[in-house]
Amino acid sequence: MTAVQAGQPVITTPYGAVRGRLEHGVAVFRGIPYAAPPFGPRRFRPPQPPEPWDGVRDAGSFGPTAPKPPYSDAFAQYLSDPVIEGDDCLNLNVWTPEPGRGARLPVLVWLHGGALTRGSSAVPVYDGHAFARDGVVLVSVNYRLGVEGYGLFPDAPANPGLRDQFAALAWVHRSIAEFGGDPDRITLCGQSAGAISTGALIAAPQAQGLVRRAILQSGPPEAVDRDKVRRMVRRMAARLRIPATAAAFAEVDRDLLLRTQAEVGKLSSPVLGGPAFGIVVDGDLVPRDPLRALVDGDAARGVDLMLGWTRDEYRLWLVPGGLLERVDRLGPVALAGAMARCHAGHEVPRGYRTLHPEAGTAEIVGQMVTDHLLRVPLHRLAESRPGTSYVYEFAWPSGRPGLGSCHALELGFVFDTGQSPESAKLAGESAPRELADAMHGAWVRFAAEGDPGWQAWDDSHPVRIFGQDRPYTVDGVGAGPWTAYGPRDPEFGLWAPGPATETTYGAGDFATPDLIPRESTPASLPAAGSPTRGTELRSVVRRFRLPGSVRRH
DSSP states (O other): OEEEETTEEEEEETTEEEEOEEETTEEEEEEEESSOOSOGGGTTSOOOOOOOOSSEEEOSSOOOOOOOOOOOHHHHTTOOOOOOOOSOOOEEEEEESSOSTTOOEEEEEEEOOSTTTSOOTTOGGGOOHHHHHTTOEEEEEOOOOHHHHHOOOTTSOSOHHHHHHHHHHHHHHHHGGGGTEEEEEEEEEEETHHHHHHHHHHHOGGGTTTOSEEEEESOOOOOOOHHHHHHHHHHHHHHHTSOSSHHHHHTSOHHHHHHHHHHHHHHTOTTTOOOOOOOOOOSSSSOSOHHHHHHTSOTTTTOEEEEEEETTTTHHHHTGGGHHHHHHHHTHHHHHHHHHHTTOOTHHHHHHHHHOTTOOHHHHHHHHHHIIIIIHHHHHHHHHSTTTEEEEEEOOOOSSTTTSSOTTTTHHHHTTOTTSHHHHHHHOSOOOHHHHHHHHHHHHHHHHHSOOSSOOOOTTOEEEEESSOOSSOBTTBOOSOEEEESTTHHHHTTSOOOOTTOOOOOGGGGTSOOSSOSSOOOTTSOOTTOHHHHHHHHHHHHHHTSTTSOOOO
């Protein structure tokens, strides 16, 4: 049922009616619960349905955000992450141009990034007005984060945050027709940790048939090693002086748990390796590694894919806090750490040096780690889905010094929110209007038709380039998006093919890569016992552990 009362549309959901707002010709519903508050007896448990309500629930404001620690000052100057207090944090938002069952519009479900520890659907960059304006129903989702959503315990099911996302997706499939959406044309889309989640969900047996298309922005399908997550939980438990069980953690004050998580995360920075939160194989929602399920198996075979990355992903990992300069200063030590991190022999950095003779150490390290963690697995996924996969690269450089075409920079262009102050924090004040038109238009076309406007993946390896002029002109025109063929094939060729299950990356790695692993001693490091080796490694550990120097995002 749809009604409009004094400019405020009312929609009936499975659990009760909600009243939204008409804003610039778009109906907006914020803070709709898709599951019950995940606290009290439901803490660390799978999501449960919300309690039905009588009357009409107001949906004019964003609902509570999931508990999360704040960004450090180094990252807060680039990224916004509003906090809205309250227990009812399993909620979602809907922007629609035409509420009511007759519209049957394409739907895009958005999963935010933030290394599974930060972020929310209330970030202004993710405003869905432009998608609704252009005929797509946009749904954005909050889900549990950090230890609440991805802690691994012996007495609780794994992946509650991913289970939240699945519950939201099921809610959308069941309910979106009332908001004007077509449940048979749902595109699941995410960036960074949201893309990792998207990959896991389209591979999940329970989600088969719920999604028609998927977009993975700067994040591959993956599952992290279970022991990596267990170590994070055990370190928190040791600091709290409690058992490493869900029952014990559920008794801990929420704010204390967040502080402890932040403290343990600071000491276990992804720069140095160690534990992190991530999606794990659980024998249920994630019965096997998602990348292998998608590349080698039958999962999501009917799902169209759009996959991509930014040219300089690593610059958001390294520029805040001055890590870029430190990596350059460390030179061979940082390069050797990257080799160990990427399980690469000497031929890999030599190949990158040959391909990019003008690049410094930080750029070589950054591109190596980006390719290993992100581009190579996405390339494998596209190779396994020719004809139904579309690949892009975002190459426009930020107006902020040093960031280049960094991780997350494309978001303001995808959502066409580049003029907002929150987008300008990362992009600067010079975001080009025509680039937003091109990128946002491609996402709209893909959600609506399954074709973003360029050639599908085949043996020629077409990659759509956004934000960089082509090196030649066509009919006298050199600007605007264009298609390159195999632009990163020389780099990909340096990596020996490996099984799709070799996932040595994790959601936390999309904050800051693991440059000096604790447990690896590559041959190119100075010999054991060497004064140079000991001094340099102790020095880098001390520097990387300076308070505030490294945080996830």
